[in-house]
Amino acid sequence: MTDLTVIGGGSGGYAAALRARQLGAGVTLIENREIGGTCVNRGCIPSKVWHHGASYLRSIKAAKAFGIDLILEKMDLRAMVSRKNGVSADIRLGMESVLRKAGVKLMRGYGTVRGPGEISVEGKIVHADKIVMATGSSLCIPEVPGLKDVLLTTDELFETEKLPSPVLVVGEGPLEVEMASLLNILGSKVSLLTETSRPLPREDGDTRQRISQALREDGIELIINSRLGMIRKTGGGYDAIIEGKEKRKVRVEKVLVCSRRPDSEGLNLEDIGVRRNDDRSVWVNERLETSLDNIYAIGDLAGGWMLSHAASAMGICAAENAMGAEKIFSAHLVPRGMWTYPEIGAVGLSEEQAESRGIPVETGEYPYSMNGLAMAESEMRGGIKIISDARYGEILGVHIVGGRATELIGEAVVAMQLECTVEELAYILHVHPSFSEVITEAARDGAGWQ
Numbered sequence: 001m002t003d004l005t006v007i008g009g010g011s012g013g014y015a016a017a018l019r020a021r022q023l024g025a026g027v028t029l030i031e032n033r034e035i036g037g038t039c040v041n042r043g044c045i046p047s048k049v050w051h052h053g054a055s056y057l058r059s060i061k062a063a064k065a066f067g068i069d070l071i072l073e074k075m076d077l078r079a080m081v082s083r084k085n086g087v088s089a090d091i092r093l094g095m096e097s098v099l100r101k102a103g104v105k106l107m108r109g110y111g112t113v114r115g116p117g118e119i120s121v122e123g124k125i126v127h128a129d130k131i132v133m134a135t136g137s138s139l140c141i142p143e144v145p146g147l148k149d150v151l152l153t154t155d156e157l158f159e160t161e162k163l164p165s166p167v168l169v170v171g172e173g174p175l176e177v178e179m180a181s182l183l184n185i186l187g188s189k190v191s192l193l194t195e196t197s198r199p200l201p202r203e204d205g206d207t208r209q210r211i212s213q214a215l216r217e218d219g220i221e222l223i224i225n226s227r228l229g230m231i232r233k234t235g236g237g238y239d240a241i242i243e244g245k246e247k248r249k250v251r252v253e254k255v256l257v258c259s260r261r262p263d264s265e266g267l268n269l270e271d272i273g274v275r276r277n278d279d280r281s282v283w284v285n286e287r288l289e290t291s292l293d294n295i296y297a298i299g300d301l302a303g304g305w306m307l308s309h310a311a312s313a314m315g316i317c318a319a320e321n322a323m324g325a326e327k328i329f330s331a332h333l334v335p336r337g338m339w340t341y342p343e344i345g346a347v348g349l350s351e352e353q354a355e356s357r358g359i360p361v362e363t364g365e366y367p368y369s370m371n372g373l374a375m376a377e378s379e380m381r382g383g384i385k386i387i388s389d390a391r392y393g394e395i396l397g398v399h400i401v402g403g404r405a406t407e408l409i410g411e412a413v414v415a416m417q418l419e420c421t422v423e424e425l426a427y428i429l430h431v432h433p434s435f436s437e438v439i440t441e442a443a444r445d446g447a448g449w450q
Contacts, residue, residue, distance in 0.1 A: 002020075002024070002025045002026070002129050002130060002322070002323060003025065003026045003027075003028075003127065003128045003129045003130070004016075004020045004025045004026070004027050004028075004128055004129065004130045004131070004319070004322055004323075005027070005028045005030065005111075005119055005126055005128035005130075005131050006020075006027065006028070006029045006030065006131075006132045006134055007030050007111040007113070007119065007131070007133050007134060007135055007267070008030070008031060008037065008111075008133065008134035008135040008136055008299075008301075009029055009030075009031030009034075009035040009036070009037060009095075009106075009134075010036060010037020010038060010039060010040075010134060010136045010299065010308075010311065011036075011040075011299070011309070011311045011312045011315070012037075012134040012136075012299035012304070012308075012311030012312060012314055012315040013029060013031070013037070013132065013298075013299075013315060014029075014035070014036070014037075014095055014099070014312075014315070015311070015312040015313075015315030015316050015319075016132045016134060016298065016315035016316070016318055016319040017029045017099060017102075017104045017315075017319075018098065018099070018102055018104070019316045019319035019320060020132075020319040020322065020323060021102045021103055021104055022102075023319065023320065023323040025130075025319075025322070025323060026105075027103070027104045027105065028104070028105045028106075028107055028126060028128065029099065029104050029105065029106055029107070030107045030109065030110075030111040030119065030126070031106070031107075031108065032108065032109055032110040032111070034092055035095050035096050035099070035106075036088070036091060036092045036095055037136050038136055038260075038300075039308035039311075040088055040091050040092055040095070041088050041092065042154065042155050042158070043308070044308050045084075045087060045088050045091060046084045046087075046088060046158040047154070047158065047178065047179075047182070047339070048339065049080065049083055049087055050080060050084065050158060050182060051178075051182055051339045053080050053083075054182055054185040054186055055185075057072070057185055057186065057187075058185055058341065060072055062378060065378060075163075075186070075187075077160060077161045077163060078161045081158070081159055081161060084158055107121055107126070109121040109122035109124075110122065110266060111126075111267075112266060112267060112268045113131065113133070113267055113268050113269065113272055113274075113295070114268065114272070115272050116131075116272075116292055116293060116294055116295060117129060117294065119131065129294065130294045130295075130296070130322040131294065131295045131296065132295075132297075132298060132315070132318050132319065132322065133290075133295065133296065133297045133298070133301055134297075134298050134301060134311065134315065135262075135263045135264065135267065135300075135301050136262075136263050136299055136300045136301065136311075137260040137261060137262055137263050137300035137301075137306060138260060138261065138263040139153055139154075139155065139257070139260055140257075140259045140260055140261040141153075141257055141259075142170070142257065142259075144228050144229070144230060145229075145230040145231065146230050146231030146232060146238075147228075147230075147231050147255060147257075149231060149233065149238065150231055150238050150240075150252055150253065150254050150255045151254075151255060151257060152164060152167070152254040152255065152256045152257070153256070153257055153258070154175065154179065154256070154258050157179070157256065163183075163186055163187060163188055164183075164188060164253045164254040165183075165187070165188040165189045165253060166188065166189035166190070166250075166251055166252055166253055167183055167188050167189070167190050167191070167252065167253065167254050167255070167256055168190075168191050168193055168228075168240050168250055168252045168254075169183070169190060169191070169192045169193065169255075169258070170193050170228050170256065170257055170258075170259075171193070171194070171257070171259055172192075172194035172195060172196045172198075172200065172201060173199075173200070173258070173259070174200065174306075174336065174338045174344075175258035175259070175260075175306070176192065176194075176256075176258050177192070177199045177200060177211065177215070177338060177340055178338055178339055178340055179256055179258055180192040180220055181215065181218070181220070181340040182339075183256075184215075184218055184219060184220050185218075185341060190219075190220045190221070191220070191221040191222075191250055192215065192220055192221070192222050192223065193223045193226060193228060193240075193242065194222065194223070194224050194225075194226070195226065195227055196225070197224050197225055198222075198224065199211060199212060199215070199222070200338075200344075202350075203336075203344070203346060203350060203399065204350035204351055204385060204387075204397070204399040205350065205351065205352055206351075206365075206383075206399065206401075207344060207346065207350075207385075207399045207401055210381070210382055211342075211344060211401055214340070214341065214342060214381055214382075214401075215340075217381075218341065223244070223250070224244075225244055225245065226242050226243060226244030226245075227242070227243050227244070228240060228241075228242065228243075228255070229241040229242065229243040229247070231252070232249070237251060237252075237253065238251070238252050238253070239251055239252070240252045240255060260300070260306055261279065261280055262279065262281040262282070262300050262301050262302075262303070263300070263301065264276060264280050264281070264282060264301060265280075269282065272292065273291065273292060274290050274292055274295065274297075275290065275291035277303065279303070281300075281301060281302055281303040282297035282301050282302050282303075284296070284297050284298075284302045284303075286328045286329060287317070287321050287326065287327065287328060287329070288314055288317055288318040288321065288329055289321070294322070296318040296321065296322060297318075298311060298314035298315050298317075298318050299311030299314055299315070302314065305334065305336070307334060309334070310334045313329070313334070314329055317329045330417070332348055332349075332416075333347065333348075333413055333416055333417055334347070335347040335409045335410065335412070335413050336409075337405070337406035337409060338406070339406060342379065342381050342382045342401055342402045342405065343400075343401070343402065343403065343404065343405035343406050344400065344401050344405055344406075345398075345399075345400040345405035345406050345407075345408055345409030346397070346398065346399045346400065346409065347397065347398055347409055347412050347413050347416065348387070348395070348396050348397030348398060348412075348416060349387060349396045349397040350387070350397060350399065351363060351385070351387050351397075353397075354387055354389075354396050354397065359389055359396065360389070360390040360391060361387050361388065361389065361390055361396065362387075362388050362389075362390045362422070362446050362448075363385055363386065363387055363388075363446060364385070364386040364388070364422060364444070364445035364446020364447065365383060365385050365386075365442055365445055365446075366383060366384050366438045366441040366442040366445060367380075367382070367383040368380050368381060368382045368383055368402040368403065368435075368438065369381075369383075370441075371433070371435060371437060371438050371441075372432070372433035372437075373403075373433035373434055373435055373437075374402065374403060374435060376433065377403065379403035379435075381401075381402065382400070382401035382402030382403070382405070383400075383402065383438070384398070384399070384400045384401075384402070384408075384438045384439065384441075384442045385398070385399045385400075385442065386398050386399075386412075386422060386439075386442045386443055386445075386446045387399075387446075388421070388446050392421070393421035393422045393423050393424075393447070394419070394421060394422075395412070395415055395416050395420060395421065395422055395425065398412035398415075398416075398439075400412075400438070402438070403435050404435045404436075408435060408436055408438075408439065411436065411439060412439070422443050422446045422447050423443075423447045425439070425440070425443035426440060426443040426444040426447045426449060428440055428443070
């Protein structure tokens, strides 16, 4: 029997351990914190509980347009924190139960790789034929003078019982945009500070434009092409000193930092010769093998974009390869979802990325403002864009900003995985009225039907 040891019990490590057991391996899972990792305990799940709470506030405000005039009596964040804790605990207990029933041996402690096939856990040596490293990510706090006096991290935000305001959110990535949107709906005065000209620099240009417009329409101040220089204490509180084309100050109660980086410290990787990238992630090939035989890396540790579903898929791929398969991890099929208002869903290449690779492209677009259900529900902001190869009709990327985008993008992933052409997608039927109809309409536009 092959013995496989997984270091890290988050989404990726959990998936790797279960898949290896299903394939007949003897599996040990090492975790020094809670099972479920960042996603279940401090990230994906807690944030979605808070987002759902915020969605009720949005509904209350929107109800007046439908003749329903509601009054918000109070907002008790303690209830939100309690619900978040309960949901995370239930998921965590469920994961532990599944692991035990599957026959996975759980070890508590910090795992350090001593070499191929050998791991130290709090002084105890564990031997394994194969190792999967899935240690996730950790918070990355910038070195800014005075920041510690007003610092708020996402870990702390989901435990807070008092809404901070005003808040400066620092960064242009998905987490920062999500949190800015969430805090704004809950009632905070929010500024979003980006070093780029628009948020979400890795997304399609139209997505960036649409979400920037939505954020501004909702009252979020976008401070672009700038950086946080320092925090200065004043008689009445704190000022954030912003350095851009011109220096300016922004009054803050808190500065929210969401950025994370691969958690490779303490694994002893340099001593054993595992190759790392400049961002501290571990280099892996397309089969998720590291530079050392029989050692694999997955998830955030392997540059998994801080996405739980990417980590899970990588865990399955690594476990199957550790058991003798030759599977390739299809990174281009990893979808991206952002629970902003409106939501964002994306997969594959942006138009700019495709063109930079010299691929001739066709684009098909359709606005939410022409979708019947979006009109009925007053969710008309946004639109969809499908990018295809002009020569063969291959779907290269799909980008959605609008209602249910995080759900709709799954259909695009299936289409791309099955190598569906834009012409074939144009014939797909959807329920009417539904948000999903935008996919067919955009495909028809991309196929030249319009």
